[in-house]
Amino acid sequence: MNKKTPRVNQVTSHTSIPARPDLVRLGLGIIGIGTSGPLIATSFMSVPTLIFWRNLGGAVLTLPFAIRHKQWRDREGMKWSVLAGILLAFHFYGFFLAMRYTSVATGTALAALQPIFAAIFVKFTGGHIPPRAWLGMFISFLGVLLVSGVDLHISVRSFLGDLAALVAAGLAALYMLAGARAREHIETTSYTTVCYFVCAFTALPLAVFSSFQLWHFHAREWWIVAGLVFGAQILGHTMFSSALKRVSPAVVSLVVFFEVPVSAILALWWLGQKPPLGVIPGIILILIGCGLVVLRTRPDHVEAVL
Numbered sequence: 001m002n003k004k005t006p007r008v009n010q011v012t013s014h015t016s017i018p019a020r021p022d023l024v025r026l027g028l029g030i031i032g033i034g035t036s037g038p039l040i041a042t043s044f045m046s047v048p049t050l051i052f053w054r055n056l057g058g059a060v061l062t063l064p065f066a067i068r069h070k071q072w073r074d075r076e077g078m079k080w081s082v083l084a085g086i087l088l089a090f091h092f093y094g095f096f097l098a099m100r101y102t103s104v105a106t107g108t109a110l111a112a113l114q115p116i117f118a119a120i121f122v123k124f125t126g127g128h129i130p131p132r133a134w135l136g137m138f139i140s141f142l143g144v145l146l147v148s149g150v151d152l153h154i155s156v157r158s159f160l161g162d163l164a165a166l167v168a169a170g171l172a173a174l175y176m177l178a179g180a181r182a183r184e185h186i187e188t189t190s191y192t193t194v195c196y197f198v199c200a201f202t203a204l205p206l207a208v209f210s211s212f213q214l215w216h217f218h219a220r221e222w223w224i225v226a227g228l229v230f231g232a233q234i235l236g237h238t239m240f241s242s243a244l245k246r247v248s249p250a251v252v253s254l255v256v257f258f259e260v261p262v263s264a265i266l267a268l269w270w271l272g273q274k275p276p277l278g279v280i281p282g283i284i285l286i287l288i289g290c291g292l293v294v295l296r297t298r299p300d301h302v303e304a305v306l
Helices: 006-011 018-036 036-042 047-069 075-101 103-113 114-124 131-154 154-182 188-209 219-243 249-256 259-271 277-298 301-306
Strands: none
Touching: 006 018, 018 036, 018 154, 018 219, 018 249, 018 259, 036 075, 036 103, 036 219, 047 075, 047 131, 047 219, 075 103, 075 154, 075 188, 103 131, 103 154, 103 259, 103 277, 114 131, 114 154, 131 154, 131 277, 154 188, 219 249, 249 277
């Protein structure tokens, strides 16, 4: 049963302030996803190993709810869920590398370009993008040029981190578009269980063939994995998904942008990591541009960028 259409039809106001319970959910969600970048940056696990354990943990937590729905025979939903899981694995690979190669603030800001890529993909599939949304893309592009130019001046490693974050943003948009197709056919927990399992086992061969360690880590590393599972995936995404039943996708998309300052503050607190002053104007331009795209794109299209 398609659960998406009734919910979108019920959400008619795209500027109203959400009710207090949803504001609480959104606030928790921001904190949840905001912890992701600093935790990844501070972990010593290899990137494929961290992706494997994070997603395996998320899949295990949602599996009991998926079993209750018994939707494994829905071929269309399963097909899109598997594709989403593969895309998510490579998105995570780019995002995790960005968190370790460049500053957390810069990496999360560049990854926030996801709405830009989603809007472009919508255009390529026959959708309409308003002129002011294109203006937003141009403003964000200027921000990317400013950020990447400063980072290249600092080091090649930081510049490569910027490129990894940009690739991660594009893959995230594709992942969300595939996920939206999957959720047209199956429940969210059925989708996330399959998607996370596929993501985990897509990353596993990269860890095995690269001879990365999988098991013997200090307790600190396992606490970081637990933080990513319960924070970024369960607390963050679950709260946003819950709020989307009553709150406009455009509003939620704008709220997600607060991940950037939250991650930057946590990175400063936990890691003592200060973004270079030169990239701050670029980050601001990126967020302004993405905000224009979200506000000027139709809500059903905006939903795909969450």
